[in-house]
Amino acid sequence: MTARDPNIEQDVRAIVQRIVDGLMDGDPTTVADDAPEPPRRVDPQGSEVSTIAIGADHGGYAMKERLGFRLREAGYTVVDCGTDSTEPVDYPDLAVAVATKVADGSSDVGIVVDGAGIGSSMAANKVPGVRAALCYDVSTAHNAREHNHANVLTLGAGLIGESLAWQITEAFLATPYGEGRHARRVDKIDALDRVRVPVS
Helix, strand or coil: CCCCCHHHHHHHHHHHHHHHHHHHHHCCHHHHHHCCCCCCCEEECCCEECCCEEEECCHHHHCCCCCCCCHHHCCCCCEEEECCCCCCCCCHHHHHHHHHHHHHHCCEEEEEEECCHHHHHHHHCCCCCEEEEEECCCHHHHHHHCCCCCCCCEEECCCCHHHHHHHHHHHHHCCCCCHHHHHHHHHHHHHHCCCCCCCC
């Protein structure tokens, strides 16, 4: 994608106009009163999921912007890790930026968008404490969360449309970790962060 999505600019203009209208009316609470309550989703450790780190390379920029806008509308706090345009950048840098926010606890989960979602998943999974999953439909999003306790979602903007990307994102955020028989396997995934596999 080589041009900015005109829909993003329209959305931004509409938000700015709402803020300006509220200020001009002399009522500073106008905008805040319309804001939805932040979603309250609880993971098995009892922590509230409300902050989402999001990032993309140039190929995923437009989709990242749309997802970020919809997540904010839904009441989530969104930490935007870039990129900020369609100028070429390297997807590993953005994937690691998002993954680091999740690993250090400053974001509850992360979303990374590139052309196919594969490279970002590989890069994010190099960060200890991150379980990144490439999801391409609602079923894989459910599975990644319930079975694998995924905490980073990667998406391929060149493979899926914005409507499906939003459905996947909603499913990812709404699905709780199943624990039970899955816990032992997830523990083994996490243990790999502390193990050096000998190379022959």
